[in-house]
Amino acid sequence: MTKNNFFFKYFISTLSIIIIIYFSIYIYNYYSTNDILLHIPDSKFNNEQNEKIILKPNEIGDSIGGILNPLIGLVAAIFTFLAFLMQVFANDEIKKQFTQDKFENRIFKLMDIYNENISRFSFRSKQSGRIFTNKSTFPILYGHFNILIEDVNRFNNSNKISFEEKITKDYKENLLSRNKSSSLNNWIKLEFCYVLFFYGVGKKGRENIKTIFRNKYDSEYVNNVINYLSYKPAYMAHDYIYLQNWNKIFLEFENFSEPCLERFDRYYEGVQNNFGHYYRNLFAMINYLNKGKDFKYSEKWDFAKFFR
Secondary structure (H helix, E strand, O other), X not given: OOHHHHHHHHHHHHHHHHHHHHHHHHHHHHHHHOOOOOOOOOXXXXXXXXXXXXXXXXXXXXXXXXXXXXXXXXXHHHHHHHHHHHHHHHHHHHHHHHHHHHHHHHHHHHHHHHHHHHHOOEEEOOOOOOEEEHHHHHHHHHHHHHHHHHHHHHHHHHOOOOHHHHEOHHHHHHHHHHOOOOOHHHHHHHHHHHHHHHHOOOHHHHHHHHHHHOOOEOHXXXXXXHHHHOOXXXXXXXXXXXXXXXXXXXOOOOOOOOOOOOOOOEOOOOOHHHHHHHHHHHHHHHHHHHOOOOXXXXXXXXXXXXXX
């Protein structure tokens, strides 16, 4: 309900109640003063000559009607007000129900798109070569992400590097202000590794990563890590030579100023093709759900569970 509608409804309700109370007091005082409330008109009365005159039926009816009509009118006004008030409440309920139905229909439509995007997922394991589709891709991708973290940790440990040493001062202050309760090193590690995992270490992926990390991470460090990862091939039979070369790398003595330019199936090719539409759709759903002003947080939470 908008503020204008809220004000109008309660203004009319308050005004109606004041008018009804005023006229009730006025009619009661008037009838009481003139002894009308408890006085039943006689059908006979004496004229100036002290003669008894019988009133005609219509005169008696006029007398009774004149007394009761204001009371009946007041009661009618009260019931009219109550009917109007109940209609206002009913309209609000109908409007709320319509808004809720429209909201739910949109949510379920977005959910259909969400499920359709997942059904199009297709990912070939870089270890077994097996193709996974639909929701079965998530555990495989999670496993590959953990392997990427291990490779980056291996690079850092061999070169005695800490993530916190490789972020700019301004970005570090920004992270601390937003994540006071989290481990800064873990936060940086997850962010850094996930960006590498998402975009991959191909030519286009390297450009995207450098753009995202500009003014956040040490550029030389970023360049060396992604170049190092570009040497890692998928664990397939036809990439066996490249796999041997990868296993022979001694991090302490290698120079990774340049990426590996040889053509082969790389382990970290990126998952942008799969997850681009997925994340856009997921963001649109949660953002739309969050803007539902007529819903409680618990109701929004129940809807959000459908997207897991």
